[in-house]
Amino acid sequence: MERDNHQEGEAQGVKICDPPSERKPPDTLATSLSLLGNHMFPDPVERNNSTTDKEEPADLHLSDVTAQEQSLDAEPPSNQVKKLETEEAENSECQSNESAETTDRGAEDAADRVTEDAAAVDNDQSDSGEFVVTMLAKAKLEEQGIGVKGRSSPLLEAGTQESPAFMSHRDEDVTADSWRQHRKHVFVLSEAGKPIYSRYGSEEALSSTMGVMMALVSFVQSGDNIIRSVYSEQHTVVFLQKGPLVLVCVSSSRQSEQQLRGELLYVYYQIISMLTQASISRIFEHKKNYDLRRLLAGSEKILDGLLNLVDSDPSFLLAAIHCLPLASSLRDSLSQILQKAITPNLVFSILIAKNQLLTIVQEKTVIEDTRLEPADVHLLLNLIGASSAFQAGEIWTPICLPLFNPDCYFYAYISYLDPPECTVCLLLLSTDKEAFYAVAECKRKIEEAMVAQNSLSLIAKAQSYSVSQVGVSDLRHFMYKPFDVPDNYRQLSQFTSPEMEAPYSSEEEKMRLLDLYRYMHSRIHSTSRPLKLIYHVAERETLLAWVTSKFELYTCFSPLVTKACAITAITKLLRWIKKEEDRLFIRYPPKYSTTPNPSKSSRGGKSDQQDSTDNGFLSLL
Amino acid sequence: NISFHGGESPKGTLRVKMVLLGSSGVGKSSLALRFGKDEFRSTTPTVGCAYLTRVVHLSDVTLRFEIWDTAGQEKYHSVTPLYYRGAHAALLVYDISKRETFIRAQVWLKELEKQYTPGSTVMWLVGNKGDLAQDRQVSVQEGQALANDRDLSFTETSALAGDQVSELLIYKKAVLGLIESPDLTKETFGNKGPKFKDGPHIYH
Ligand SMILES: Nc1nc2c(ncn2[C@@H]2O[C@H](COP(=O)(O)OP(=O)(O)OP(=O)(O)O)[C@@H](O)[C@H]2O)c(=O)[nH]1
Ligand SMILES: [Mg+2]
Numbered sequence: 060m061e062r063d064n065h066q067e068g069e070a071q072g073v074k075i076c077d078p079p080s081e082r083k084p085p086d087t088l089a090t091s092l093s094l095l096g097n098h099m100f101p102d103p104v105e106r107n108n109s110t111t112d113k114e115e116p117a118d119l120h121l122s123d124v125t126a127q128e129q130s131l132d133a134e135p136p137s138n139q140v141k142k143l144e145t146e147e148a149e150n151s152e153c154q155s156n157e158s159a160e161t162t163d164r165g166a167e168d169a170a171d172r173v174t175e176d177a178a179a180v181d182n183d184q185s186d187s188g189e190f191v192v193t194m195l196a197k198a199k200l201e202e203q204g205i206g207v208k209g210r211s212s213p214l215l216e217a218g219t220q221e222s223p224a225f226m227s228h229r230d231e232d233v234t235a236d237s238w239r240q241h242r243k244h245v246f247v248l249s250e251a252g253k254p255i256y257s258r259y260g261s262e263e264a265l266s267s268t269m270g271v272m273m274a275l276v277s278f279v280q281s282g283d284n285i286i287r288s289v290y291s292e293q294h295t296v297v298f299l300q301k302g303p304l305v306l307v308c309v310s311s312s313r314q315s316e317q318q319l320r321g322e323l324l325y326v327y328y329q330i331i332s333m334l335t336q337a338s339i340s341r342i343f344e345h346k347k348n349y350d351l352r353r354l355l356a357g358s359e360k361i362l363d364g365l366l367n368l369v370d371s372d373p374s375f376l377l378a379a380i381h382c383l384p385l386a387s388s389l390r391d392s393l394s395q396i397l398q399k400a401i402t403p404n405l406v407f408s409i410l411i412a413k414n415q416l417l418t419i420v421q422e423k424t425v426i427e428d429t430r431l432e433p434a435d436v437h438l439l440l441n442l443i444g445a446s447s448a449f450q451a452g453e454i455w456t457p458i459c460l461p462l463f464n465p466d467c468y469f470y471a472y473i474s475y476l477d478p479p480e481c482t483v484c485l486l487l488l489s490t491d492k493e494a495f496y497a498v499a500e501c502k503r504k505i506e507e508a509m510v511a512q513n514s515l516s517l518i519a520k521a522q523s524y525s526v527s528q529v530g531v532s533d534l535r536h537f538m539y540k541p542f543d544v545p546d547n548y549r550q551l552s553q554f555t556s557p558e559m560e561a562p563y564s565s566e567e568e569k570m571r572l573l574d575l576y577r578y579m580h581s582r583i584h585s586t587s588r589p590l591k592l593i594y595h596v597a598e599r600e601t602l603l604a605w606v607t608s609k610f611e612l613y614t615c616f617s618p619l620v621t622k623a624c625a626i627t628a629i630t631k632l633l634r635w636i637k638k639e640e641d642r643l644f645i646r647y648p649p650k651y652s653t654t655p656n657p658s659k660s661s662r663g664g665k666s667d668q669q670d671s672t673d674n675g676f677l678s679l680l
Numbered sequence: 681n682i683s684f685h686g687g688e689s690p691k692g693t694l695r696v697k698m699v700l701l702g703s704s705g706v707g708k709s710s711l712a713l714r715f716g717k718d719e720f721r722s723t724t725p726t727v728g729c730a731y732l733t734r735v736v737h738l739s740d741v742t743l744r745f746e747i748w749d750t751a752g753q754e755k756y757h758s759v760t761p762l763y764y765r766g767a768h769a770a771l772l773v774y775d776i777s778k779r780e781t782f783i784r785a786q787v788w789l790k791e792l793e794k795q796y797t798p799g800s801t802v803m804w805l806v807g808n809k810g811d812l813a814q815d816r817q818v819s820v821q822e823g824q825a826l827a828n829d830r831d832l833s834f835t836e837t838s839a840l841a842g843d844q845v846s847e848l849l850i851y852k853k854a855v856l857g858l859i860e861s862p863d864l865t866k867e868t869f870g871n872k873g874p875k876f877k878d879g880p881h882i883y884h
Pocket of ligand 2: 709710725726749750751752
């Protein structure tokens with residue numbers, strides 16, 4: 060309970076930073092919702108206030124506990140022990156409370172206190188629209204006073220629904236309980252309230268639900284506020300508006316609002332990676348009522364795949380790349396092969412095995428301007444993973460790296476080097492759309508060199524490692540993200556982590572451990588009260604999360620580990636990582652120079668690519 | 681309009697650029713897979729464009745088909761000209777069980793006609809999914825009539841059933857249309873038709 064009270068406390072902490080004097084009288088909102096057909100609005104007004112009042116500063120003493128830093132080579136005990144000792148107060152508190160905690164009841168109980176009487180409404184839900192409305196109504200609205208002016212009410216424009224030629228494959232019954240019980244729903248809609256994407260169920264069946272969401276968003280906007288999140292006892296609803304798109308997450312996963320918003324941002328970026336921000340803006344400037352599903356038809360699988368990865372792969376949570384452990388000599392030789400196979404306007408050469416990065420070589424001048432963000436690499440990996448079509452031959456496709464430049468396309472050459480197994484994939488990104496043959500020639504050279512050096516069979520032997528190799532008993536799993544990699548400011552953020560092994564081999568247990576990590580992460584990165592060190596005794600394991608200026612570390616131990624043991628273990632672990640870091644990380648990302656005219660392919664050089672964004676989409680309107 | 685590979689390629693290799701066009705889901709990638717590997721597998725929508733090569737050895741000439749299997753999804757339409765430019769053969773594919781794909785094919789045709797001078801490209805109208813006769817929405821006559829009207833060749837195929845004859849026919853006639861020397865044509869195809877070597881040749 061302690062644990063979940065913390066969570067609750069944090070959530071409330073976030074809310075509290077807004078003055079309780081809402082710009083929009085809440086009863087008007089209630090009226091508005093009831094006009095939308097929700098006759099069950101349970102009057103959230105009083106509860107809003109009471110919730111706000113309930114914020115308890117629980118364990119504020121924690122925030123200064125571990126402000127000091129620890130160097131990586133950790134000659135620790137004295138220093139470290141002291142820190143952990145300081146935590147003791149909280150820990151014992153945690154222990155006593157958390158051992159009493161039965162699975163996940165805590166938060167629900169806490170929330171129940173907040174919204175008890177609203178819970179009865181659940182039984183009356185008869186369609187998905189009401190599901191959302193009820194949730195929204197039951198909960199407290201958080202508004203933020205950032206002005207969004209000069210927008211007409213999108214409600215007025217939510218016109219009739221045209222169905223696109225290519226229909227979505229989803230045929231889940233959106234009125235069924237099973238639909239409601241999904242752990243995390245994600246919806247994307249246009250400002251005009253048109254459905255664009257739904258993770259479960261067809262967008263069409265959900266159009267009224269999305270209409271309600273948009274009504275809510277626009278209603279709050281009309282008061283110059285932005286709706287950010289809504290909490291109920293079981294769900295967190297998070298809104299994210301990006302340009303003309305509105306993304307909504309309805310989650311029962313207990314993640315923090317910040318984390319959920321980060322996930323929505325990934326969804327947005329994946330859409331941008333296919334269409335570019337510039338063309339989306341232009342489309343909606345020309346026609347507010349445009350049905351974007353026309354342009355996203357066939358890409359639902361890519362978004363589905365992304366959301367599954369976001370749930371199951373901690374790379375997204377940590378915003379870092381997980382590269383495949385590889386002897387540094389082999390990684391270097393692969394990098395050199397890529398470095399030699401170049402052609403003008405080639406910007407990135409990326410080698411992937413088993414969906415993990417082997418190496419990446421970058422164009423010098425381009426990377427001087429800007430660094431490659433992990434999120435862009437995640438989107439690329441997801442795109443490759445989501446399409447079996449890549450196995451058919453060589454792919455040449457426009458693709459936008461939204462964090463690199465949201466308005467321009469790269470041209471990606473994608474080909475597997477080991478058919479028919481198709482586990483080793485080469486990705487070459489050029490700024491020149493006409494460069495297919497030249498880039499394909501690079502691939503041929505790379506292939507030849509790899510045959511000469513027998514690289515493929517060496518790569519095939521590479522694999523992730525077991526935590527047992529660290530040689531620390533009681534340590535079950537960890538995630539380590541260094542900040543001190545050489546050349547850091549031009550470097551990709553990376554992390555290392557062993558395979559998840561017993562007792563985390565089943566899907567459920569894996570997810571449970573990830574949820575614990577997400578919880579630790581949300582506390583470490585809490586906006587209201589960030590922490591440096593958390594020692595968390597859960598029912599079936601003990602976790603320790605620690606962030607310094609040099610690294611971020613999450614560890615999972617067997618439940619009965621003593622604190623002294625955990626400290627010694629972490630010291631050993633840090634030593635082991637230090638010893639292995641050449642194998643675990645891409646240490647010095649190699650570069651090449653391929654840009655005859657640097658301005659052409661650098662971040663600002665749009666001349667070459669701009670026509671491809673202009674061309675076409677507008678003519679479809 | 682056939683380019684002879686110079687330099688590295690052996691003399692007598694004809695490079696034939698062939699592009700597959702049509703709405704998403706009509707079976708372009710499935711047809712390409714038939715051409716390339718003579719198999720039928722489940723596919724996912726193509727991203728951008730897939731490039732495959734297929735080398736066909738005839739008695740005295742080697743044809744290297746460079747197949748550009750374009751994505752039918754609307755978001756890629758703006759880049760499709762990148763792929764069909766300079767094609768020797770264009771296969772315009774529709775799904776006989778989906779009328780809108782036939783209508784869409786006519787839109788494609790208009791666009792192609794703007795790009796090509798008559799005679800420089802052999803164009804085929806291909807009604808795919810011939811095996812779905814029970815769901816047919818476009819009759820053979822309609823397909824044939826459109827083809828006649830626009831001076832295209834026409835055939836119905838099934839990538840699923842692997843209607844080998846039809847596939848070979850596409851190859852043969854596409855090539856026949858391209859090879860201008862009547863002698864070569866006659867000698868090449870005689871009565872036996874082209875002989876295919878095993879497997880696809882992805883890059884040499
Ligand atoms: N019954 C039947 N199904 C087919 C045939 N050809 C393809 N399909 C199916 O139609 C669907 C789409 O096939 P694809 O080959 O991926 O279609 P495409 O034209 O390449 O689609 P895009 O890449 O999106 O443009 C797949 O499920 C295929 O299995 C056929 O001849 N008969
Ligand atoms: Mg395809």
